Amino acid sequence: MPALPLDEAGKYVAGAYGVFVTLILVYVAIMGARLQRIERELQELTELAEQRLKGRS
């Protein structure tokens, strides 16, 4: 097959690099959501531990 003209090839190249960037962004977004959940749980546990300490004193 002959080489595609730049305007047509550009779409494919942009598509391929776009897929790569999207994959990374989606992964980072998922990790961000997980991190938020961890932070929320940590907050809950900190509050629970503080309540226990207050209850003892």
Added chain:
Amino acid sequence: MLATAIALVFFYAPNDADQGFVQKIFYVHVPLAIVALIGFVVAGLLGVMHLRTRDDRWDYRSYVAIHMGVIFGVGVLITGAIWAKAAWGKWWVWDEPTLVSFLIVFLLYVTYYPLRYSIEDPQRRARYASVFAITAGAFVPINFIAVRLAENLVHPRVLNQTAGDMPGEMRLTFLVALAGMALLYMTLVKLELTSKHARGQLRRLRRLLEEEGSPGGAAPPPIVTVPAKPE
């Protein structure tokens, strides 16, 4: 590193004489494939470490290496299909050993998830997952050699070109892209392991607090003694 690679791809590496601009996909597709396959082999080696030591941390490392390999594999298949459409006029060529063999390897590793999560006992799960990682990891280089020996139809033999007739600018760009992709893989593996480790520690902490709070619950050990193992 990846930003440098992308800059080199678009401003330094020359256009391919045969394929033209569309060959730029090579610099994302091939490093993704190489890193994913090496990740699968490394996961097998980590599985060996788990079976030797029975330390669950090796199992988690093996699992995360496979997980990242599968994510990178999705990237390989999609970028490859786009490149195939641009270069050959078809999204997929079933006669081509390189494509089909990668798909087989990818599907093999996709089956790792149901295998892993269908076993409830953590020790047995870790053992079976390690055996899978080793077997499948050994299959990857065998598959690679078999594909090399096969007569290819349209897919180029990339590593031959790297060692042979790839121009210096292209080779440098390719190597920088490969290094960038490897660093990205390692960073994501580290991130995933840290996240899993933190979640495991939180679960332990919650359990300890709940045990302490329940009536008649045994006094838990101090929180600082929680072992540093991922859950």
